[in-house]
Amino acid sequence: MIAPKGSERIRWFHEARFGMFIHWGLYSLLGRGEWTMFVERIPKEEYSTLARRFHPRRFDPDAWAALAVESGMKYMVLTTRHHDGFCLFDSQVSDFTSVKTRAKRDFVAEFVTAARKAGLKVGFYYSLLDWRFPGYFEPKKHPRDKEAMIEQAHAQVRELMTQYGKIDILWYDGGWVPSLPGVDMAEFWRAKDLNRAARKLQPHILINNRSGLDEDLDTPEQHVTASVPGRGWESCMTIGDPCGWGYIRHNPNMKTVTQLIQHLVTAAAGEGNFLLNVGPQPDGEVRNREAARLREVGEWLRLHGEGIYGSERCLLKDSMLGLWTAKGTTGYLHVFRWPGESAVQACVGTRALSATLLATGETLKTRQERNGRLVIQGLPKAPPNPHASVIKVEFESRPEPIREKDRAAWLEGKAT
Numbered sequence: 001m002i003a004p005k006g007s008e009r010i011r012w013f014h015e016a017r018f019g020m021f022i023h024w025g026l027y028s029l030l031g032r033g034e035w036t037m038f039v040e041r042i043p044k045e046e047y048s049t050l051a052r053r054f055h056p057r058r059f060d061p062d063a064w065a066a067l068a069v070e071s072g073m074k075y076m077v078l079t080t081r082h083h084d085g086f087c088l089f090d091s092q093v094s095d096f097t098s099v100k101t102r103a104k105r106d107f108v109a110e111f112v113t114a115a116r117k118a119g120l121k122v123g124f125y126y127s128l129l130d131w132r133f134p135g136y137f138e139p140k141k142h143p144r145d146k147e148a149m150i151e152q153a154h155a156q157v158r159e160l161m162t163q164y165g166k167i168d169i170l171w172y173d174g175g176w177v178p179s180l181p182g183v184d185m186a187e188f189w190r191a192k193d194l195n196r197a198a199r200k201l202q203p204h205i206l207i208n209n210r211s212g213l214d215e216d217l218d219t220p221e222q223h224v225t226a227s228v229p230g231r232g233w234e235s236c237m238t239i240g241d242p243c244g245w246g247y248i249r250h251n252p253n254m255k256t257v258t259q260l261i262q263h264l265v266t267a268a269a270g271e272g273n274f275l276l277n278v279g280p281q282p283d284g285e286v287r288n289r290e291a292a293r294l295r296e297v298g299e300w301l302r303l304h305g306e307g308i309y310g311s312e313r314c315l316l317k318d319s320m321l322g323l324w325t326a327k328g329t330t331g332y333l334h335v336f337r338w339p340g341e342s343a344v345q346a347c348v349g350t351r352a353l354s355a356t357l358l359a360t361g362e363t364l365k366t367r368q369e370r371n372g373r374l375v376i377q378g379l380p381k382a383p384p385n386p387h388a389s390v391i392k393v394e395f396e397s398r399p400e401p402i403r404e405k406d407r408a409a410w411l412e413g414k415a416t
Helices: 008-016 044-052 061-070 107-117 143-162 191-201 257-269 288-307
Strands: 018-022 075-081 121-127 169-173 232-238 273-278 322-327 330-335 342-345 352-357 363-369 373-377 389-395
Touching: 008 232, 018 061, 018 121, 061 075, 061 107, 061 288, 075 107, 075 169, 107 121, 121 143, 143 169, 143 191, 232 257, 257 273, 257 288, 257 322, 273 288, 288 330, 288 389, 330 342, 373 389
Parallel strands: 018 075, 018 273, 075 121, 121 169, 232 273
Antiparallel strands: 322 330, 330 389, 342 373, 352 363, 352 389, 363 373
């Protein structure tokens, strides 16, 4: 059953707005991203030898959780198994796991404990496909192998839903089947049965839309695009190049803190979440270049998070200044391009009662003119924050735009 926006099951998600995605596994040892096995066509036996080297001495899930909290994030989603089939958990239907190879550790169990201790919600990424099965690439040639892969997926989802207590998000991936264009993914993976079983075991779980069924959450990837009002969604994105989610040793094209904050604000303005990825190093540590950016976003949120967490769509038009979010009768103008000592928002149909700089509480002057021009004065010449500054505006009622019946009236200074 899909959770409507107002339901208790999804309410925490709409309050959260910001989460940490973690891609980490055997592929981290290679330092060329999580698709290396397939992209380089590494035979499965050769690839499996990586498990003999996977012994992360600096794996510290408490440090991951502490970084997430410091960054202002409210939940974490870990790759319990990626497309290479290597499980970071104790699976009874596979020997290709961190528990049965050199590490001898259930990293998922340790991750869950750390997240809960830090007060964070817990999400499990799980790839339906497994490159080690010929039946994935050629299901018509290897029908029994295909069925074995699907049975494994169902069994492992049941394991994930039963072995680690309450889980908040089931984040599927890998539902596509390249040799069967146009195939019904939900039918191929028997997704109705799969998700029904997951919900029976975890009644409060939120499930994304990557098993071939809509379920609860849309998942735009590497772009921030809002879903229809009332629909749960989150934009997942890398800090570095979009081609790789797992650790890439040489990845100089990192997004700036300003870019990350603007993506977060854009998601919040559309009533969605921003799931920002880190790719820990093979030893389990998040590299400084990623961690420093996250901490700076967290510093921004400590001053401006009121306009992000639990945000609603604001009906006022976007402007050259930036984007609006809202909470009831309060509007938050997130200014990306600082205008100087006064700011103007056109076509405001609701009376503004007061305005302040959110970070400082400094009172600003407001006046409203014909054609809904809201003028905010008394701003500092320079932006208070180098990334984005927020003006909080209290309105008489829910902020709404005017309708311009005569779109040319403003040219002559006339009311619309």
